[in-house]
Amino acid sequence: MLQTILLVLHVIVALALITFILLQQGRGAATGAAFGSGASSTVFGARGSASFLSRTTSILAVVFFSNCLLLAFLGGQRERPTSIVEQIASEPASAPAAAPAAGAPAPAATAATAAAPAKIDVPAPAASKGAADVPVIPPTQNAP
Secondary structure, eight states: OHHHHHHHHHHHHHHHHHHHHHHOTTTTTHHHHHHSSGGSSSTTOOOOOOHHHHHHHHHHHHHHHHHHHHHHHHHOOOOOOOOOHHHHHHHHOOOOOOOTTTTTOOOOHHHHHSSSSSOOOOOOOOOTTOOOTSSOOOOOOOOO
């Protein structure tokens, strides 16, 4: 959720940064403004828009780069599995216990063996007419 909000903010800041950079006048336009060619008719006054646009551009650049670093940090964080299937798949397999001594009673089922999924035999799909060319791959049992 936070990553989505930061990504939307990143796109908005990038578009604003592009807009403010394109609104700025080039270095050659300052020469014409020095001789009075339209400097008094600007929206931002006789001084021009250089201070406002450059200050806004620098603020947007700082926000953009700090947002880049924050998104990179959040993207590098490893998330925990959210579904039960992912949690079971990510649990490490426990080491087998040592064999009990002769004459000792068998140990009771532990939590690790009780939580292990039961083996389920899945029948192979039935072949239909015209499917004689398609090989049927038997199901495999993945060892945990």
